[in-house]
Amino acid sequence: QQQVKQSPQSLIVQKGGISIINCAYENTAFDYFPWYQQFPGKGPALLIAIRPDVSEKKEGRFTISFNKSAKQFSLHIMDSQPGDSATYFCAASILEYGNKLVFGAGTILRVKS
Amino acid sequence: GAGVSQSPSNKVTEKGKDVELRCDPISGHTALYWYRQSLGQGLEFLIYFQGNSAPDKSGLPSDRFSAERTGGSVSTLTIQRTQQEDSAVYLCASSLGIMYNEQFFGPGTRLTVL
Numbered sequence: 001q002q003q004v005k006q007s008p009q010s011l012i013v014q015k016g017g018i019s020i021i022n023c024a025y026e027n028t029a030f031d032y033f034p035w036y037q038q039f040p041g042k043g044p045a046l047l048i049a050i051r052p053d054v055s056e057k058k059e060g061r062f063t064i065s066f067n068k069s070a071k072q073f074s075l076h077i078m079d080s081q082p083g084d085s086a087t088y089f090c091a092a093s094i095l096e097y098g099n100k101l102v103f104g105a106g107t108i109l110r111v112k113s
Numbered sequence: 114g115a116g117v118s119q120s121p122s123n124k125v126t127e128k129g130k131d132v133e134l135r136c137d138p139i140s141g142h143t144a145l146y147w148y149r150q151s152l153g154q155g156l157e158f159l160i161y162f163q164g165n166s167a168p169d170k171s172g173l174p175s176d177r178f179s180a181e182r183t184g185g186s187v188s189t190l191t192i193q194r195t196q197q198e199d200s201a202v203y204l205c206a207s208s209l210g211i212m213y214n215e216q217f218f219g220p221g222t223r224l225t226v227l
Contacts, residue, residue: 032214043117043204043218044156089156098169099208100146101216103156 003027004092006104013111019077021107023090026071030092032099035064035075038087038106047088048075080111115139117219119205125225126195134190134222138207145188146208146216147180151201159203162188163210195226 005024013019025033034049050057050064050073057064063076077084090104118137126132138145147159158172162182173179177195182188192199202223206216 034214036218041220043206043220045218046215049214091156095214098161098163099144099214099216100158100161100169100172101148101156102158105155 003102004090004104006090006107008107009105010108011110013080013109015080015082015111015113017080017111019080019084019109019111020074021088021090021109022072022074023092023104024070024072025092027092027094027102028071029094030102032093032095033064033066033073034091034093034101035062036089036091036103038089044089077109080109082111082113085109085111117205117207117217119203119219119222121222122220123223123225125227127227128197129194131191131193132195132224134192134203134224136188136190136205136207136219138186138188138205139217140186141209142207142217143185143210144208144216145182146206147188147190148204148206148218149201150204150221154201156204159190192224195224197226200224200226 035047036044037047038044048062061078066073088107091101093099093101120135143164146161150156162168177193180190202221204221206218208216
């Protein structure tokens with residue numbers, strides 16, 4: 001059972017455009033929703049994260065939108081840059097049960113200059 | 114400061130051999146996680162350690178997989194009698210504790226089983 005579904009699989013955006021990646025989850029017990037960025041040959045790095053008590057969180061060009069009733073959350077990258085080209089993973093976990101991350105399948109983002 | 118380090122960075126082995134993968138977490142981090150990243154299964158949780166508590170092994174795919182953490186620091190993931198389907202990147206992550214959200218990942222060990 002895939003607990004976190006991520007779309008699209010790949011995304012091409014023009015420089016300066018907005019990149020949007022969506023995730024949906026099934027387990028309503030999840031209480032932590034991070035987004036990770038991964039470059040080739042590197043481990044994932046935390047980009048931004050949200051708890052279910054807020055509907056939006058913004059850090060610089062990166063925004064998470066969270067819809068608890070729909071069990072969906074999304075990452076928006078504003079003013080996308082070629083350096084943002086990477087693979088993005090959404091994840092979810094239950095903090096008190098060990099914070100074991102359940103990852104989406106990943107989105108390969110390419111920003112064209 | 115130093116991040117999570119893993120060794121070796123690459124490991125090629127023959128089917129049926131045992132392998133050991135090492136993880137050095139960030140100093141002071143009490144929680145340590147192992148994940149596996151493969152083309153077919155994506156990123157999946159394997160096992161985690163928190164302080165001196167018994168590890169949560171719920172993600173280990175078979176009894177050929179085991180891990181230990183010595184002195185609350187370095188961890189070793191052991192795969193016995195490797196199979197071709199074990200080929201993947203094995204990632205280690207650490208955090209200040211299970212209630213401290215951010216997990217810091219190492220660069221991974223790429224395992225290839227021939």
